Amino acid sequence: MVLTISHLVGGYSQIPVLKDISFDVQPGELVGLIGLNGAGKSTTINHIIGLLTPMKGTITLNDVTLAQDPQAYKAQIAYIPETPVLYEELTLKEHLEMTILAYGLDHAAAWERATELLKTFRLANKLDWFPANFSKGMKQKVMIVCAFMTNAKLFIIDEPFLGLDPLAVHDLLHLIATVKKRGAAVLMSTHVLDTAEKACDRFVLLHSGEVKTQGTFTEIKANYPDAGDSLNDIYLSLTGVTRDE
Structure with missing residues (x-):
């Protein structure tokens, strides 16, 4: 087991955004964190990387919590944010050295x-x-290089496809497959459901701060046979969203 989230309640104020969510990410698998804007994806990620403190519940990485050993916990994570975060006064080489x-x-x-x-x-x-x-896409590539040059046990990738060209998307998916083979776990949030459907091993579908369903695409499709044939159709059906909304 790499990442385990158990009965997590949390958010940015007294009113929780996340409402008792539980899921895990196993070694050697890519889990897609799926949800509309405001579903709780970013809030979940911010709890995992330690920017937010849970109101209730626990988050463990290989049986270590952030409170128990912050250095050991954070050393296991490589994080690629949706918006690249680079230091304007440092060159690419200096980012790698850092x-x-x-x-x-x-x-x-x-x-x-x-x-x-x-x-x-x-x-x-x-x-x-x-x-x-650098362009926005090039900045995103710098973040990818910095993350994948590490020996992280858990890679967290937030909306990676939006700023990348098709070749870079292909290269990123190849990198993910490579770290999976060495036993790393990958949690990826994305709105690009057609790509996620092909690439991810399992899915966690968030809606209004709750886990609506989780499992492989085959399992989810079997559990909701009337929801549609694609991940996109199934998600829209489960969240009660129509194409006209």
């Missing part, structure tokens, strides 16, 4: 991985560039 220091990585091995990733995302000749020189 990642190596933050995670305590072996310098030579980390740079070997980073070099391969830079080639994959066509950033190898931009080591001396500052964030101001």
Whole structure:
């Protein structure tokens, strides 16, 4: 077991956004966190990475909670936010060096991985560039490189497809498959349900801060045979949303 969320209640104020949600992410699998805007996806992620404190319930990473050992907990996570967060005064090379220091990585091995990733995302000749020189998609690729050069046990990826070109989406999905093979767990939130349907091993469907359903696509489809044939149709049916809304 990598990530376990048990009876989580939480949010940004006295009124909880998340209402007793429970799910897990196993080693070697990609779980899609699915939901409309306001469903609770970002709130869930912010609790997992430690930006929010649960009102009730527990979150554990390999049996460690944030309260028990903050350093050991956070060292297991690589996070790619929806909006890239880069330091304007640091070059791409300095961002990579900072990642190596933050995670305590072996310098030579980390740079070997980073070099391969830079080639994959066509950033190898931009080591001396500052964030101001990058497009939004390139900034997102920098975040991907920084995350996947680590030895994280849990990768959290928030809405990764919106700023990426089709080739970069293909490369990202290949990277996810690679870390899954070495036993890492991946939690990915996305609105791009057709891609998620093909890539994810399981799904957690959030609606109004609650887990509406979870399981493999085959299991969800079998449980709701009249909801539709695609993940998109099933989600719209379960949340009571029509295409005209």
